[in-house]
Amino acid sequence: VTYKSIDEVWKRVLPELELGRGLRFIFIEIKEPIWAIALRRRLENYLKSKGESLRMPSVYNEALNWLDHEQMQRGTLKSPEVVRWVPLSAIVEDDPYSGTFVLHRLNEGRDNLRRNLNGPLFLVGGSGMLRRIANEAPDLWSVRVATIEFEDSEDLDFFEEPTRPAEVAPFPFDVCLHGSHDDIDFLQALQKRLITDGITVCTVADGVRPGETISNEIADCMNKSRFFVPLLSPRYVESNWLEFGFDKKRQPIFAYRTLPIMLRDVVPPTQLQHLSYLDWRTPQKIEESYPKLVRTILDARHTSPLPAPSAIS
Amino acid sequence: MMGSPKSEAITKRKEELARLVRAFDDAPVGPEDRRYYAFHEAPGKPRGIDPVQLLRAAIEIATSAGAGDGTCQLFSGFRGSGKSTELLRLRAELVADGYDVILVEGASVINLHRPLEPADLLVSIAVGVGLVLQAKGMDSPAKQSLLGRFISFLQDTDVNLKQFDAGVTLEASGAKIDLAKLVVEMTRNPSFKAQVQDKLRGHLSDLVNQFRDFMAQVRERFGKVSPHRCPVLIVDDLEKVRGTGPEQDIIQKGMEQIFWQFAWALRVPGWHVIWTAPPYLQLLNSSITSEYDRSVVLPMIRVWENNVERSADIQSISAVKACLRRRGDVDSMVFKESQLDRLITVSSGHIRDLMALLREVAMWQFMQQDPSDPLNEIQTERILGEYANTSRRAVYDEDLEWLKSIAEKRELTLPNEAKLARASKLIDTAVVMTYRNGETWFDISYPAHDLIR
DSSP: OOBOSHHHHHHHHHHHHHHOOSEEEEEEEESSHHHHHHHHHHHHHHHHHTTOOOBOOSSHHHHHHHHHHHHTTTTSOOOOBOOEEEEOGGGGGTOTTTHHHHHHHHHHTHHHHHHHOBEEEEEEEOTTHHHHHHHHOHHHHTTEEEEEEEOOOTTOOGGGSOOOGGGOOOOSEEEEEEOOGGGHHHHHHHHHHHHHTTOOEEEEOOSOSTTOOOOHHHHHHHHTEEEEEEEEOHHHHHSSTHHHHBOTTSOBSSSOEEOOEEOSSOOOOGGGTTSOOEEOSSHHHHHHHHHHHHHHHHHHTTSOSSOOSOOOO | OOOOHHHHHHHHHHHHHHHHHHHTOOOOOOTTSTTOOOGGGSTTOTTSSOHHHHHHHHHHHHHHTTOTTEEEEEEEEOTTSSHHHHHHHHHHHHHHTTOOEEEEEHHHHSOTTSOOOHHHHHHHHHHHHHHHHHHTTOOHHHHHHHHHHHHHHHHHTTOOTTTTTOSEEEETTEEEEOHHHHHHHHHHOHHHHHHHHHHHGGGHHHHHHHHHHHHHHHHHHHSOOBTTBOOEEEEESGGGOOOOGGGHHHHHHHHHHHHHTTGGGGOOTTEEEEEEOOHHHHHHOGGGGGGSSEEEEEOOOOOBOSSTTOOBOHHHHHHHHHHHHTTSOGGGGBSOHHHHHHHHHHTTTOHHHHHHHHHHHHHHHHHSSSTTSOBOHHHHHHHHHHHHHHHGGGOOGGGHHHHHHHHHHSSOOOSSTTHHHHHHHHHHTTSEEEEEESEEEEEEOHHHHHHHO
16 A cells, blocks of 8 residues: 555645644655655645744754754653654665664654654655664554555656645755766856855755766755756766656746756757756856846845746746 | 534534544553553453463462562563553552552663663662652662662772763762763763673672662662562563664673573562563573563453464454543444454554554544544555555565464474574564463464465
C-alpha cells in the first residue's frame, strides 16, 4: 500500500497536525528528494498560514545539537506543540556521520524526547528508510504513529493546484545559480558580482554530470530562491537534472521564475525551449545585458510573492 | 452565528474523534486508571496464568516460609505488550499486601544503548535507589551516608569522579553527592561509563558486597524492618537495553553475561528483587531461568487458538473489545463489529500496535467529508494493509525459512548459533511472539503469515 500523490500524503498528514498530542513520530519514505522538498514546502506554507514555522536542522550536526538540547530539558515543562522535520535521506548511503547517526541517536533518546517534546516529528528519507528504521531503530519503530511510503506515479500532477499567495513562504535568496562543473569559475565570478550589486545568491555547481540525479542541495537551493538561473552549456544540457526540476508540462515544480543564460552554443533543453534566454556567449553581450538581469531580479522583490513561470526577453 | 444542524453535527463528531485519537495514545496505565482493563480476570484468560500472580507467588512463598533472604526473579515482556502496565499493578498489589516497594526506572539511570556490565549496572541501581529515597523525602544526611561509602569505594578503585564533574566533592566530612549530576554523567558520558567499567572490572566481588551492604542500610532506613517481610526492589526498563549498528551484538552478549554468568550478583540478600530482562534471553536460553526463583515472560493476548487453522479465540477477542471500549465508543467508528474483530486479529494481540490501529481508524474517520460515517470494510482493510506492509519491513528474505518453521511447529528452534542475533531481533520487533493457554507456544505475527505463504 503506497501513497501515489502528495495530495494523498498531505491528507493523511493533516489530521496528525491538528489532532495529535505529545510527540508523534511520522516516517515518510520518498524515493526522489524533490518530492520530499515539495511536501516540506506544503507543510511550511500550512504552518505559515497559522503563524507558525517548521523546525528543521540545516545540517545533521544541528539536528544532533537540538535533539541533545531538548533532551536535556528534563524536569521542566514540556515544550509547546512544534512541528519538526528531520531529513534522513543519507541513511541509504550508509554515511555514519549523517542520517544513520541521527537515527541511532533518536532511537536512543526516544523516551526522553517523548517526555519532553510535543508535536509531530517527521523523519523523511529515501528508498530503504523504513526497513532501516524497523531493524536499526526498533524503539522508534514500535511507537510510530504514521508510516507513509510515497511512490510517484506516471500521471502525478500535484502542481496543477497552485499554492495560494498568502501561504507562500518568503524566499531567502533572490537567485539560485546553477551550472556545470566546467563553468565553476564563471559561476563564482557571477555570484561575486551579483552579491556586490545587493543580490542574495545561492549557488550549486555539482550534480550536473551526465547520468546524475538531482541532489538535495540543488533542490533545496531551488526551493529557497525566487529566480532559478541555469548556465546553459553543452555539458549542462547533457545532464538529466532538469527532468526533476520541471513537471511534465514544463512547469517548474517550485514557485521560481527561470532565467536561462546561454554561455556557449547549445540547443536549449526541452524544458526551457519555451523561455527566452540571455545570450552571454561573448564578453560584450554579458556587459550589455547584465544590468537588465540585476534590474529584473531586484524589481521582483516588490511584486507578488508568487511569481508566474516566465522569463525576461 | 449558528451553523446548520448538519455542520454542528460534523463539528461535534470531529471533537469526539479528536478525543478518541488521544484515547489511543501510547502510555502505560495503572490499575486505578479507568482505561485499565484486567486481562488476567477476563473469561478464558487471554494471557494464560496471570504473570503478576506468578511473581507475587514467589515472594509470598518465601515470606510464608520465613526465609529472610528474599528472592530474585526475572520479568520480560515484548515491546508494547503491556509490561509496564503489569509492573504498575504488581507494585500496587504488593503495597496493598504491606510490602515496601522501590521501583527504579532503569532508563533514568542507565544508558540503555551502550554496553552494560554487572559492575556499572549495580552502581546505576544504587544511584537509582538513592533518587527514589530522595523523592520520598528521606533526609539528605542519610542519603549522603548511604551513598557516601559507596562513592568512597569507587574512589578507592581509582574511578576519578572529580575529573568528570560527576557531582561528587570530597570534603573532610566525607563525600558529598549531587545525584542528578552523577546520573547525567552515567547516562550521557561514555568516557565516564567506560572508566567506571574499566576500574571495576577486577573488583566485582567487592563491589557486590558494597552494593549489598548499601541495600541492607536502605532496608534499615526505608523498610518496615520485618525479618519475615523483605522489601521489594523492581528494576524496570532493562529489557530495553540494546545497541544500534555495530554495537548491537556486543550489547546483546553483555546482557546475556549479566543475566547468565553474573546472576549471582543480581541477588540481594534481604530483598525481593525483580529484574526486567529482554524477552529473547529467556526464550532463547531456557537454562537462564534455573538461576532465578521465577522467570516470567508476559505473552501477547491470545487472539487465535494453537491449532492448524488458527481459529479465532472468541473469548480473548471479546476481552480485547471490552478493553478498547474503555477508551471510547469504538463501535461508532466502524460499520460492523466484525471489522473490530479483524483489527484485533491482524494486530496479533499486540496491544500497542492495536491501539495504533484504532488511532488510525479514528484519524481516517476524521478525514472524511462526513466524519459521522463509520468506516466501511474497504477502508479498514486499507488501514490493515498499510499496517501489514510496514510491519513486514522488519523481515528479510533470509528469515523466511526459519519463520515458516516456527509457524508450522509453534516452537522456537534455532538452526544455528549465527541465527541467535537475528532471532533476538525478530523477537524484539514482535515478528516472533509467544502466547499462552496452559502451555506457552510460539507463533509469528499476522502480517508475517503472508510472507511465508
